[in-house]
Amino acid sequence: MIKNLKRLTFILVLLFVTIVATACNSNGDGDSKSNKNKIDVGIVLPTKDEPRWVQDEQRFKDALKDSKYSTEILFSQGSSAKEKENVESLLNKGIKVLIITPQDGAAAGAAVEAAKKEGVTVIAYDRLITNTDAVDYYVTFDSLAVGAAQAQYLIDNANGSNVPLYLYAGAASDNNAFLFFEGAWKVLQPKIADGTFKLANSSEAEKLKDTAELSRDQLSKIIGQVTTNWDPNEAKNKAQTHLTAAKANLKGNVAILAPNDGTARSIADVFSTDKAVKSFVVTGQDAEKASIQYIIDGKQSMTVFKDVRTLVTDAMGVAVEVLDGKTPDTTGSYDNGSVEVKAKQTDVIVVNKDNVKKELIDSAYYEASEFNGLE
Structure with a gap:
């Protein structure tokens, strides 16, 4: 009887150890599975x-x-x-x-x-x-170069003097907006000072038209007036307000510094409906599909392509x-x-109607079938 009891006890202990070991192994597998679900x-x-x-x-x-x-x-x-x-x-x-x-x-x-x-x-x-x-690290396009490229495009396409220049910027909460605008201002300022451009929509920029290097505070004051907050609707409303307030000598053939493609399309739509605006050159960036179609259609002048x-x-x-x-x-x-x-x-690339196919289609960034009227 005692011998049988000892045997039964041994079997129960062995069974208990097996159950515990199985549970531990199961938990180990669960942890392994959990590790597989972890994100690097x-x-x-x-x-x-x-x-x-x-x-x-x-x-x-x-x-x-x-x-x-x-x-x-x-x-x-x-x-x-x-x-x-x-x-x-x-x-x-x-x-x-x-x-x-x-x-x-x-x-x-x-x-x-x-x-x-x-x-x-x-x-x-x-x-x-x-x-x-x-x-630890910052991976970026050269934001100063983006603004400089936009500004240079406006200069290259300006005819005569006193060309009305409308300035717009991104969100004041975005450091890039400051860099884009700073890069553009450094290129545009000499041409504002020499009379190629006439500032149309920023009294703060007018005060600083003879200042080549703007401080953060000075940039902030201008951006505060012309910010779009990267919002196409806000850009549209600002453009409408500026054109409504603009005198005849601030219309005609105009130049527009628009910060990105979304705002560029909205601003372009507004300027295209004002009969006193004969033509306009408008910048952009990001090479959005909608803006590439606008460029093909002649509604937007350029975009800065950031691959x-x-x-x-x-x-x-x-x-x-x-x-x-x-x-x-x-x-x-x-x-x-x-x-x-x-x-x-x-690096960044300037894209307009002349090189859109080479830069965006031939490079396989977009498919030609995604656009109408592409030559």
């Missing part, structure tokens, strides 16, 4: 409501489809609060690298500082995050080097108000 690179883009960022999303997906590293792309939908939630969500998934385009360069500080506390490498993508030391494929490749290149334990190569730096952020810059 988190990507946060500002909004799905602008074609530019939807375009970037697709380029990221194209670039990442064969990557050994896992990624997730989230959108902040114009909200810095949502942006912070997105970063926190990605941190909970164990990201090692954060690629982020801030909705507001200053407001994004709290989100990236939370990432840095977790040991995450932060890459600012296309927009600089300001007033924080929690940014997002290259920017995405550069951003992912930096991320992969970090994940592989290497130090990424950089080509410069930007002062974000707190530190000098190491930067990798990508």
